[in-house]
Amino acid sequence: MGSKNKLKRFTENETFKNVIQPKREEILAGNIDLKGNWKRHFGNNKPLVLELGCGKGEYTLGLAKQHPEKNFIGVDIKGARFWRGAKTALEANLENVAFLRTQIELIDLLFDESEVSEIWITFPDPQKKYKRTKHRLTNKAFLDKYARILRPGGLVHLKTDSGFMHGYTLGLLHGLGYEIIYANHDVYKNEGSPPSVTGIKTFYEIQYLEEGKPITYIQFRIS
Template sequence: MRVRNKPWASDFIAENRHIAIAQPSELKGKWNEFFGNSNPIHIEVGTGKGQFLSGMAKANPDINYVGVELFESVMVIAVQKVLEAGVDNLKLLNVDAADLTEIFDDGEVSRVYLNFSDPWPKKRHEKRRLTYKTFLSLYERLLKKGGDIHFKTDNQGLFEFSLRSFSEYGLLLTYVSLDLHESDFEGNIMTEYEEKFSNKGQRIYRCEAKYQND
């Protein structure tokens, strides 16, 4: 993904540390205490510009959301979206997904969202895909027993790879849609990419996969 530099991003994020958490590793095992409630914690890995999580947080005030975004110049837009939404059950982290076990304790999370992740189409790059087995192992550590992954993409190749990866890892596929916007699924909140691709007539693929460790 090509990311345009925003010279003002660092200052804006620093001014909004109530949303963009500066030292998230200090909250490991204490996220519910930080949110001030015992509500479930859902995280989105690769939250982008924040449209999806802002919408989810507004629609579900009884769930705590944490968005993880590697690129500061992208996350700054998400911070703006959170401010516009006026929600206090959504926080953002400017961290690498590989570091999530340093930020969340084992079993501290109830759900992981993966929306329009980089497909890394070349075979030699498959280990970078967020649905590769090493990432599935990482998510399993974070998730409570019986926790699940909700995954959306416009990329058929990545979707097929992910279905195989989930199944081979032992996850139970509880929902699969090969054309989300033509399905009977209710309550879908779109990401920016989803709006863009669906407006072009592209299919959106979606699935839910549950860890069978409960």
């Protein structure tokens, strides 16, 4: 994507009512009015669901269409990517969708305790190298952050094409004693996966399937 295209998308994002872009210094200073009050943005008190690392927002949109009884926020630092999802949501009049531009390690500074109902982590970078462990979105430090903002009994979903990420997360969850509700190493070949897993396919997921890569899924509780 050219720099002019990116600049155009950044400019458009600033005009979109469904895009929230707090500055890092504001987050660190605790100057986030929506923290603990995200229902004000949506105008209702529906359960709040996050997709972390939402990319172009395809999964966030898919979930929002499947579940109009919930509100969804796609979270990513790359605004030029989720521009497409935000624009599509506005064009489709999807009122239960928003996009938040921030780094995921700041997530517990943007949502209050027990404010979030569910978290989706879809096709994250597995960060295979040991020195990159701290960047894996299911490492203990991140799980602790999620636990702080999730309501009691809140769900976390991990959907990935990485067998490494799937195995790493399962092992960590077992070691920490967290409740694993459902785990599947090939959701399209085994029955029983929720419609929210098999009923939504992103652009890259379709490519993975064409290459014969199995798609894995874990649903678990950490709070």
